[in-house]
Amino acid sequence: MNNSQLLKGILEGCVLFVISDGEVYGYELVQKLNKLGFTDLIGGTVYPLLQKLEKRGDLSSQRKPSLEGPSRKYYSLTDQGKKRMNEFANQWQSLELVVNQIISRKGGQND
Amino acid sequence: MTKSDEVQELISSNNDLRKKLNPANEKYYSKLLIYVRTAGLFYDDYEVESKLLEILQDILDAQNDGSNAEDYFGQAPTDTANQLTASFTKTSLHDRLKFFGGLFGITAIWTLVIQLNGQEKQLNLVPFILNGVFMICLIFAAFWLIHQTIYAKIFEHKAVSFASAWIVSLLTVLIFTVIQFTKPTMLNIPITNNLIIIINSLIIIGSLAALFLIKAKWRPVMIAAEPMIWVIALSNIFKVYAPASMNKTILVTTAILSILSIIWFFGYFQWNNRKHQ
Numbered sequence: 001m002n003n004s005q006l007l008k009g010i011l012e013g014c015v016l017f018v019i020s021d022g023e024v025y026g027y028e029l030v031q032k033l034n035k036l037g038f039t040d041l042i043g044g045t046v047y048p049l050l051q052k053l054e055k056r057g058d059l060s061s062q063r064k065p066s067l068e069g070p071s072r073k074y075y076s077l078t079d080q081g082k083k084r085m086n087e088f089a090n091q092w093q094s095l096e097l098v099v100n101q102i103i104s105r106k107g108g109q110n111d
Numbered sequence: 112m113t114k115s116d117e118v119q120e121l122i123s124s125n126n127d128l129r130k131k132l133n134p135a136n137e138k139y140y141s142k143l144l145i146y147v148r149t150a151g152l153f154y155d156d157y158e159v160e161s162k163l164l165e166i167l168q169d170i171l172d173a174q175n176d177g178s179n180a181e182d183y184f185g186q187a188p189t190d191t192a193n194q195l196t197a198s199f200t201k202t203s204l205h206d207r208l209k210f211f212g213g214l215f216g217i218t219a220i221w222t223l224v225i226q227l228n229g230q231e232k233q234l235n236l237v238p239f240i241l242n243g244v245f246m247i248c249l250i251f252a253a254f255w256l257i258h259q260t261i262y263a264k265i266f267e268h269k270a271v272s273f274a275s276a277w278i279v280s281l282l283t284v285l286i287f288t289v290i291q292f293t294k295p296t297m298l299n300i301p302i303t304n305n306l307i308i309i310i311n312s313l314i315i316i317g318s319l320a321a322l323f324l325i326k327a328k329w330r331p332v333m334i335a336a337e338p339m340i341w342v343i344a345l346s347n348i349f350k351v352y353a354p355a356s357m358n359k360t361i362l363v364t365t366a367i368l369s370i371l372s373i374i375w376f377f378g379y380f381q382w383n384n385r386k387h388q
Contacts, residue, residue, distance in 0.1 A: 030169075043184045063161075070127075
């Protein structure tokens, strides 16, 4: 999957889903997203997104003691974030259905 | 723990952790750090330092996993930094006024000490205003210049950055000197000997009190500047009491002690910077 404007919008919803599994810190989140298929994703894309989601109230953060040094900032999902995550899932599923229909129709014509 | 103490703790953790970066990652991160810190004077310090420490900790993780800062954070660090700074919380109007007031206060004390050291027993209001305005412009200009040039390839040459620093310093000294001589006579306020003694005593007491009252992050500036303030203020007091025959001795002693206090000013700053690197 390559980076595009479309990806940025989708990434926001995916970040909410990944964080819903449990609190994470920045690097951990980038690693998880890389493993899930966002192979080209870099930290530079994720930090502004985390900041935006936190400012909007979808995420909350807390500094927690770390074994390797100073306390670390962990992000977790808020109730508002859970609601937005569910909205994203619904929107994505209906969009996916519509897009797949359009693609298969076009594909059918080509075939 | 106050918010200011928490900010100091974040900065101190950042200084310690940065030592663990390899040279290439250190260069990459230090530029990013300076770029973000100089993006503006009125962003919430806690938010800025918290984000910088978060990024540093993650770059260190990437380093430990065999990756480098550029691979992890990206080839366009300024784009990410611009997005982050655009969303940082701005400080309140009250905090901004406190900042401007503090700067005006410090430059006013300095101007007062310089004017009291003159031969004519009078104060002039114009340098007070101009010094304050110039100091504010200077700080904004310094932040802007560093922010704009930190990623410029040409400033990576030591000779270019050294020459630029010299030109800026010379211009600063020149403008400050011109301001001290800008004294329209209609704005002169005559002062008595008693007033000279009272004001200088208050300056010494005030500068000592400021050491304990000032925010921790500004304390090194105060410690560096204290001897300069004491030397000139004490010389002002002695000049009032001493007989005319001693004027030359006071002048020479003040000059020697002033040079020593300037050496202390720069020496202390250098020592303090090394301590935090």
